[in-house]
Amino acid sequence: MLIAIWAQDQNGLIGKEEKLPWHLPNDLNFFRKTTEGHTVVMGRTTFEGMGKRLLPKRQTIILTRNQEYHVPGAQVMHTVSEVLDYAKSSDTTTFITGGANVYQQFIPYCDQLYRTVIEGEFTGDRHFPEIDWSPFEKVASRQGDVDEKNVYPHVFETFQRKG
Known part of the structure; x- marks a missing residue:
């Protein structure tokens, strides 16, 4: 199963200088509990924005066009089809975790979407891509x-692919 998971503000903002523009422990806890024991897929820029640290209790796939890129303890893949093949053969769920370009590439293949909407406006430089919501x-x-500790109102939403 392939699932995209992200948090955004009410305007679709998801990042500021490769980091989250807010601190919301409830969402971080939701992300951790949801993805532990599974595989997370992220772009190289997102991985590096997290301080190049692997998330515990998860298999990590880093998607990059750089054929020389290597991260001990992670799998590095270079194409969408490589990740899709992995997800089809995996016994665990594969979570798409960003950034914007990675979401854009994988949403058409996702079975579910987990979105946290933070009710507020923040400043940043990365927005969730425009997608076709009609299949969900x-x-x-x-x-x-x-x-x-969680000063921003927020809503956890789950979307399922129709049919």
């Missing part, structure tokens, strides 16, 4: 808890 239907929506 929203199947779940849950308001996140707001508290002293």
Whole structure:
């Protein structure tokens, strides 16, 4: 199964200088709990923006056109078809985790989408790409808890491919 997972503000912003433009522990916890034990796919720029650290308890695939790129402990792939072949043969779920170009390439193949919408406007330089939402239907929506650590109202949404 192939699932895209991301957080965005109400205007579709997803990044600022290769990092998240907000701090929202609820979303980070959701991401961790959802993806642990599975495979995460990210572009090289996203990986490097995370400080070149592998996420614990997950298999990591880094997508890059650079044929010389190597990261100990991760798989490096160079094409969408390589990742799709991996996902088809894997016993675990494969999560697409960014950045914008990687989402653009993989959304047409995703079975589900997990989106956290942060109710606010932030500044940044990366937006979630324009996609065709018509193949998907929203199947779940849950308001996140707001508290002293999670100061931004947010909603966790799940979309399922129709049919």
